[in-house]
Amino acid sequence: MIIKDVQFVQGATSLEQMPRAPFPEVAFVGRSNVGKSSIINRLLERKNLARTSSKPGKTQEINFFLINNRIHVADLPGFGYAKVSKRQREAWQKLIGSYLMHRKQLRLVFQLIDSRHEPTALDRELMMLMPESNAEHVIVLTKSDKLSGNTRQKSVSQVRKTLASLGQDKPIILSSAQDGRGRQDMLDWMDTLLKAS
Secondary structure, three states: OOOEEEEEEEEOOOHHHOOOOOOOOEEEEEEEOOOOOHHHHHHOOOOOOOOOOOOOOOOOOOEEEEEOOOOEEEEOOEEOOOOOOHHHHHHHHHHHHHHHHOOOOEEEEEEEEEOOOOOOHHHHHHHHHHHHOOOOEEEEOHHHHHOOOHHHHHHHHHHHHHHHOEEEEEEEEOOOOOOOHHHHHHHHHHHHHHHHH
């Protein structure tokens, strides 16, 4: 896939507010500050499309972008820690869960995990939730440019073990918003999604 056109469509805080267009959707989800917005910007070759911040919790709604007038990319709020009220965090979790389970247009979920750390309890929770979704589920290990070659493979092995403990086997992509690693793999998945739609 060659990215020719990218448009911000809208933000949504409920299923009712989400775009009604029938375009297939690709969602990016993960813990707060895992690098979702940076990866989306790199993937779509736009510097400030998805807003990035060193402070967890910058994305506070599901933001939809239309790519090449054919596919929606959804940037979801981060799971877990963010400097907001517990009530707000719970509202985000509910929004994310209902989106992953009930959004008919959703075809592919990239779950982002920081490659420098073992999957957390929240990462595992999302893995356990995904079999209930109709969407394809791909793990994307972020910030892999900060690891050496051996450590990268250890990171992949850790995630494979975590998935195996849940009875799952999912594709894993090593990625980096800094050097573009994994970008083509994600675009290939999006291409496959379009061909299947």
